[in-house]
């Protein structure tokens with residue numbers, strides 16, 4: 001399961017941060033899952049709930065943002081935001097688009113105790 005390995009990676013990241021900044025507990029985590037990411041936020045939440053038992057993130061509130069995907073439009077020669085990977089350019093309707101971001105899971109904010 002893809003979401004489970006992402007969560008393991010996230011937990012590793014939190015443990016690294018905890019060592020570096022000397023905190024022992026995470027109280028809030030804000031994640032961003034791009035619209036282009038092959039990640040189901042519900043599955044992600046579920047996997048994280050399983051994996052974080054008895055860890056520093058056990059009691060943390062988890063928020064998941066879904067930022068729009070960003071693509072480069074060849075016709076407009078600029079970056080635009082689209083709701084889905086297959087949507088046309090919102091300003092010219094063109095389809096000559098290449099992804100520029102929004103495909104990742106990122107840690108946006110961390111509150112610790």
Ligand SMILES: [Zn+2]
Nearest residue numbers: 073076089092
């Ligand atoms: Zn365009």
